[in-house]
Amino acid sequence: MAEVLLLQGVRKSYGGGASPRVEVLHGIDMALAEGSFAALIGPSGSGKSTLLNIIGLLEPPTEGELQLAGGATSGLDDAARTTLRNRYLGFIFQFHHLLPAFSAEENVLMPMLAGVGRISRADRERARMLLARVGLAEHAHKRPVQLSGGQQQRVAIVRALMNRPRLVLADEPTGNLDTQTAAEVFALLHELNREEGTTFLIVTHDPRLADTCQQQFRLLDGRLL
Ligand SMILES: Nc1ncnc2c1ncn2[C@@H]1O[C@H](COP(=O)(O)OP(=O)(O)OP(=O)(O)O)[C@@H](O)[C@H]1O
Numbered sequence: 001m002a003e004v005l006l007l008q009g010v011r012k013s014y015g016g017g018a019s020p021r022v023e024v025l026h027g028i029d030m031a032l033a034e035g036s037f038a039a040l041i042g043p044s045g046s047g048k049s050t051l052l053n054i055i056g057l058l059e060p061p062t063e064g065e066l067q068l069a070g071g072a073t074s075g076l077d078d079a080a081r082t083t084l085r086n087r088y089l090g091f092i093f094q095f096h097h098l099l100p101a102f103s104a105e106e107n108v109l110m111p112m113l114a115g116v117g118r119i120s121r122a123d124r125e126r127a128r129m130l131l132a133r134v135g136l137a138e139h140a141h142k143r144p145v146q147l148s149g150g151q152q153q154r155v156a157i158v159r160a161l162m163n164r165p166r167l168v169l170a171d172e173p174t175g176n177l178d179t180q181t182a183a184e185v186f187a188l189l190h191e192l193n194r195e196e197g198t199t200f201l202i203v204t205h206d207p208r209l210a211d212t213c214q215q216q217f218r219l220l221d222g223r224l225l
Pocket residue numbers: 014015022024042043044045046047048049050051
């Protein structure tokens with residue numbers, strides 16, 4: 001199967017000059033096949049967020065190569081990285097960052113408005129289809145404050161899936177939810193993975209949720225075990 005993500009010898013250091021240089025990632029090799037559902041686990045400070053930021057093209061590696069959907073990403077300027085990010089990637093965070101003044105449906109459509117500058121009929125239909133798919137058809141007009149934590153996170157999941165990303169990066173997507181709601185949201189991610197063929201890479205501290213993933217990447221002190 002084709003790889004949606006390939007990392008070869010990825011290193012990341014911070015500091016240098018006056019401050020001491022700290023190497024956070026020490027040569028990461030990693031491949032993710034299209035359609036896979038993978039967990040990224042490891043203790044606090046092991047480098048999970050740093051690795052996710054590099055894969056998300058939010059910051060460049062200090063050394064090494066990262067390929068996204070078969071294309072190399074080293075040497076690209078910020079504009080080219082943003083284009084790739086918008087085309088291929090979706091993001092889900094622990095805190096959903098929904099805009100409080102807008103409805104669930106408007107929040108889901110906001111990236112389209114910000115990106116292309118207009119909302120097409122197809123976008124609106126996809127938003128409604130996905131909101132219905134995650135059980136929120138009756139809640140599409142509500143503002144975030146009128147929704148439960150689990151419902152808010154489901155809105156954020158729909159927002160991440162709107163542009164049919166090849167790879168969704170999720171940083172502790174259930175970290176802010178109670179155990180039962182977390183399991184439900186995680187099960188929903190599994191279903192969307194199967195139905196939409198979207199590849200997921202999910203940072204989680206919950207070993208039971210990680211155990212439901214086909215693949216586990218385990219980081220320790222900036223190295224994959
Ligand atoms: N901008 C930065 N400058 C200097 N050091 C940094 C920077 N970003 C991260 N680090 C260091 O890199 C290490 C890994 O941090 P990172 O946030 O990636 O870990 P993590 O595994 O995501 O931790 P957690 O589970 O607590 O979120 C930490 O020691 C952190 O202090």
